[in-house]
Amino acid sequence: MDFKDNQEQADFRKKCRQWLENNAKLKTNIEKNNEFANIDYLQAAKDWQKKKYDAGWAMLHWPKEYGGIAASAIERIIWSEEESKFNVPRGIFEIGLGMCGPVMMEYASEDQKARYLPPMAEGKEIWCQLFSEPSAGSDVAGLRSKAVQDGDNWIINGQKVWTSGAHFSDYGILVVRHDASLEKHKGMTFFFIDMKSPGIEVKPIKQITGGSSFNEVYFNDVVIPDSQRLGEIGDGWKVAITTLMNERLAVGDANGADVEDAFRWAKGQDDLGEPLINNKSVRSSIADWYCEATGLKNTKLRTMSALSKGETPGPEASITKIVSANKLQDIGNFGMDSLDMAGMLKTDDPEIQSFQNAWLGAPGLRIAGGTDEILKNIIAERVLGLPQDARADKGMPYKDIPSGKV
Amino acid sequence: MNLDFSDDQKFLQSEARKFLEKEDSIKRSRKILDESTSLDEDLWGKIVELGWTGIRIPENFDGLGLGHLELCVIAEELGRFLAPVPFSSSVYLFTETIIKYGSEELKKDILPKLVSGEVVGTLAVTEDFMAPSFSNIKTEVINNKINGKKIAVPDAGIATHSIVVCKSSNGIDLRLIDHKDKSLSISIQDTVDGSRGYFCVELDNTPSILVGDEGNGWELYESIINQAAVLFSFEQVGGSQATLDMAVNYAKERYAFGKPIGSFQGIKHKLADMYVAITLAKSNSYYAAWALSSESSDLPVAAATARVSATKAFQLCSKENIQTHGGNGFTWEYDCHLFYKRSKLLSLNIGSLSNWKEKLVSNLEKSNIN
DSSP, X not given: OBOXXXXXXXXXXXXXHHHHHHHSOBOOTTGGGOOOOSHHHXXXXXXXXXHHHHHTOTTTTSOGGGTOOOOOHHHHHHHHHHHXXXXXXXXXXXXXXXXXXXXHHXXXXXXXXXXXXXHHHHTSSXXXXXXOBTTBSSSGGGOOOEEEEETTEEEEEEEEEOOTTGGGOSEEEEEEESOTTSBTTTSEEEEEEXXXXXXXXXXXXXXXXXXXXXXXXXXXXXXXXXXXXXSSTTOHHHHHHXXXXXXXXHHXXXXXXXXXXXXXXXXXXXXXXXXXXGOHHHHHHHHHHHHHHHHHHHHHHHHHHHHHTTXXXXXXXXXXXXXXXXXXXXXXXXXXXXXXXXXXXXXXXHHHHHHHHHHHHHHHHTTTTSOHHHHHHHIIIIISOOOOOOOTTTTOBGGGSOOOOO | XXXXXXXXXXXXXXXXXXXXXXXXXXXXXXXXXXXXXXXXXXXXXXXXXXXXXXXXXXXXXXXXXXXXXXXXXXXXXXXXXXXXXXXXXXXXXXXXXHHHHOOHHHHHHHHXXXXXXXXOEEEEOOOSSSOOOTTXXXXXXXXTEEEEEEEEEETTTXXXXXXXXEEETTEEEEEEEETTOTTEEEEEEOXXXXXXXXXXXXXXXXXXXXXXXXXXXXXXXXXXXXXXXXXXXXXXXXXXXXXXXXXXXXXXXXXXXXXXXXXXXXXXXXXXXXXXXXXHHHHHHHHHHXXXXXXXXXHHHHHHHHHHHHHHHXXXXXXXXXXHHGGGGXXXXXXXXXXXXXXXXXXXXXXXXHHHHHHHHHHHHHHOOX
């Protein structure tokens, strides 16, 4: 056992580090948790992405012709470890690069890849993912938006929801139902779509945080050329699964206040005349969060170890989002509790903000990209090998499946 | 980057697993419980023969001269199979104390005998129904003679020697006693987990040999406990994994409402929670194994982190394994209770969960995680 990079990895890390030091600033403790949600942030994110692209860091594992440097999995992790130490705008391109990119790479034509992948990597064109619907959340295969073939085109009607970044996206990937008389998983087809197409209407959803990073997207007779179909007609679910597997990798760790922030806060905060850190129940919670945070970190190191030996990592990483989103919610709750009545007040204090943001944002993280419950089903079925639950809609034509309240 | 065991260490682990499986270690543990004895002498003899008691003992003292990492993989398997042997007392605690703090003369005398099985050791700390601490140790040494009473001493009735934590004129001492001495009386104590023996040790002017610096014993004890916490964590991880495997198998085979109970989310989510807890505990134990084997200054934090995660994991897994088994899980006949009881024994041996959480946070305060 050791934690040293091998020579090649050490050289690569040094290269990453040098470039980052020349182009960005290291994070301070508090900046780490700052949330920016305005248009300047979007511009800043685009500028940063462009800078990375020009230097070859944007999508380093991609082949050279699409703007990557064909980096190995371990090099990708090294880069992301180093980048995360710097105060740079992240979070705008994750869906496009993490989910839309891989699906285009696998299913688009060579011409399409050459046309769409480089501007995606550069941050010039932003992509979103159009899967969930008002009546299809965890059971996303229950979606009902329709595609009707019309010569070389498809006409799309329906509604998508929870579409992150749809309001600033240029393109999207879309799965819709082309035949409601087939079983639910069989009647779907997958496309990519120009978000500026006539008939698309994007409406922001106001979240419990007050912000709006998700949208409703309406389709009224939107035309998509058949050339933008990804996979065969009826293969929509198969293509969607490729994307969802990538989503679980892309979502990962919940950003925000973590145990070291809670610890620092507890040392400085008053608790009935004593430092809060002397409170037994606070100490117990900090121990729990530390074990969870460190457990995730060490799990990642085990994954890296496997990659670094050329092995396929085990399923350990599947626990990341469940653990980190719940921890975030608890830490936010702890921070606000420690302020007693004043915990309700909005303030300019970045530490207090970080607890309030954690508390308000964590419920969303426990749902987005697979709810806690869906992720536990996945662990139980794919890792532990337990049988799938009996499905009431199994074998039924989609149109006959009861739909209940939308 | 290599947070994993080497191929040789993995081979040792798989051999250990095969051995304990073949020896039907879990059944042996049940036998100890049913017959109210305290040691499976046959299994212990075979373990000695395999050389496991001498894993960390240098070759010049007849040991295998291997490292802590080898001990970790063995510990995981002993935990998985509930081995009813005094391994943790004699190896993690007693042997490590002698290796770390014994004089050359003592090492020369004792270490080869630990390898051969002639000496079996344990550590005597607790005196009352509360956690032992620097200030509440009453057993006292004067002129090398110890007086006092220790309770809940694991494996003392099997052991030939103990390290006794006792008060001296300069603080706390660690002292070696020989159980053959007539001044000593050792009696078995009834416990909640009867698959391992706990004993009361009464010392009446018992002669002793100082181990380590005089008066500095509490610090030495803490350092031994930090090391042992890593090894206990591996036992707990092994036990956790065994209970998860049992629960998963049962959930696949037991039918209710016309289908396997493992298809119900109420069961699935429970088992997924167990998997999550084990993954965290295992990863933290791996890191602690590295800290232990490389003598990192990070050991106190790493060991406490592993210990807290592993205790929580085994407690969760062993109780939810019973729950998954329904009424069967509550019977003496099924093995679920063996793991439930062992999880409690392991979580209290070397200190409770709340005390290890406290240790973790105070070490974090010292090391300043920011």
